[in-house]
Amino acid sequence: MNTDNNIVVTATSAAAATAVAVVDTQEKTNPVLEQQTTTNTETNNTTDGDTTVTTSTTSTTTEGVEGVAVVVELTKSQKKKQVRQERWNAVKDLKKAHEREKTKEKRKRKKQSMSSEERLELNRVKMQKKRDPSEIDWWGNIIFDFQHASLMGQREIKSLITQISFAYGNTLRLERPLFMDFCSFTGPVKESFEALQGYINWKVGRHEQSYMDLYKKEELVYLTAESPNIIKELDPTKKYIIGALVDHNRYKGLTYNTALEQGIETAQLPISEFIQLSSRKVLAVNHVFDILLKQTVNNDWKKSFEEVIPSRKVAKEGEEDGEEGEDQSGQDGEEQDSNNINNKEKEIEIESNTNTNNGKDENTTTDSLTTKSIE
Ligand SMILES: C[S@@+](CC[C@H](N)C(=O)[O-])C[C@H]1O[C@@H](n2cnc3c(N)ncnc32)[C@H](O)[C@@H]1O
Structure with a gap:
């Protein structure tokens, strides 16, 4: 498990997997700041039904800058679920755009007549x-x-x-x-x-x-x-x-x-x-x-x-x-x-x-x- 400036989440539920998604790379790109970093690590294990979430939190303070990096490990079925969700969202967006176009056309036709x-x-x-x-x-x-x-x-x-x-x-x-x-x-x-x-x-x-x-x-x-x-x-x-x-x-x-x-x-x-x-x-x-x-x-x-x-x-x-x-x-x-x-x-x-x-x-x-x- 990676504990260096990271929150690592291992989850068997999609909800837990999607709960983290932010990667702040600010301090990684600044080697000067990196040298002045102090690190506190805290690890939590939670079991909720069939979901196991292991959270290891490292809060890094660098002269007032809080940096947190996040790595998400998804299981195969979670990845599939995520792909399905993304596809569904894309279809929904397309449908909405289509409806908007239809309404616009209808209004235009009405105006013309x-x-x-x-x-x-x-x-x-x-x-x-x-x-x-x-x-x-x-x-x-x-x-x-x-x-x-x-x-x-x-x-x-x-x-x-x-x-x-x-x-x-x-x-x-x-x-x-x-x-x-x-x-x-x-x-x-x-x-x-x-x-x-x-x-x-x-x-x-x-x-x-x-x-x-x-x-x-x-x-x-x-x-x-x-x-x-x-x-x-x-x-x-x-x-x-x-x-x-x-x-x-x-x-x-x-x-x-x-x-x-x-x-x-x-x-x-x-x-x-x-x-x-x-x-x-x-x-x-x-x-x-x-x-x-x-x-x-x-x-x-x-x-x-x-x-x-x-x-x-x-x-x-x-x-x-x-x-x-x-x-x-x-x-x-x-x-x-x-x-x-x-x-x-x-x-x-x-x-x-x-x-x-x-x-x-x-x-x-x-x-x-x-x-x-x-x-
Ligand atoms: C759905 S009604 C609400 C009924 C409610 N139980 C009540 O005591 O008024 C909504 C409102 O429309 C008005 N309203 C409905 N039917 C009416 C009628 N036949 N004559 C006068 N006002 C009416 C009333 O002001 C009423 O409060």
Whole structure:
């Protein structure tokens, strides 16, 4: 075993073998420093299942320079494993590059087939996204209430973030967008948003405080499927609240009861007045937001519902507007909506990479993704 300025690892597991990979040759190339070296050697033997790791550590200090050389001895099967892993990584990289190329081509083809009006519209949207929030003619405010976010698991948080990302992309396409105001925005959900590429540039409100501390009670309307009040018209002077929650029907009536306790107005969307749903009337966060968004333009609830609610949710003849959440597939609607969006996450990752690689404005990352959801 080599103990001279080296850490020698003999391992029968790939994990142990790949744990060391650094060779610092700094002092080896400096004979003057080599002469002034002091060496301490420590040897450890660890046995973990079928893995034996012998570590001999020599720390060498040469006038403030720490030098460590590493030699890794791999068994035959570990070498094979390593080769397989490297091959797999190369295939993965190729696949990713291919997907990126395909997306680029698709976008190019789409641009080429656009009419001049569509091109003008695209440019208008691009300009809008670059504008300062104070220059935008916002239609009104929609509050996203994160106060119940601790009830969500990591997967649900991820799903919520995807939904809100789509909603964000859609609002900024409008001439008069809806401003998204995040309240009680703290903890893991906030951290997960912050890890999202491009999020830092989002034109949204971010508050740790509750909407109760920020706005007058009379301005607030909590949108909740359980409310006995049915919304007739959208009022731009009101601040509508959406529960920022993916709960797969676990907490039925949660936001309604919260609003009741806080003494603020509640309302449900007028779904059953205009369309028949095959499942219960609790919609996913992004669908509620998109319906409001469409309604600001259409001023026609039926049209707005039809443009947003997935056709599989609309009841066929003979089906009733059910109370409980599961449809024929055994999944509740919110789960299916999340799944549909999550299926696009692959595209999201690829798109983000593309944009980063092209060195484009970070803000375009999410926006171009969200565009996909409505195409
Ligand atoms: C997936 S739901 C969350 C359901 C949750 N159990 C609750 O108590 O609100 C997400 C949010 O969308 C809004 N929402 C969903 N369906 C709605 C409807 N039919 N009318 C009004 N708001 C709705 C509510 O703000 C709700 O909190």
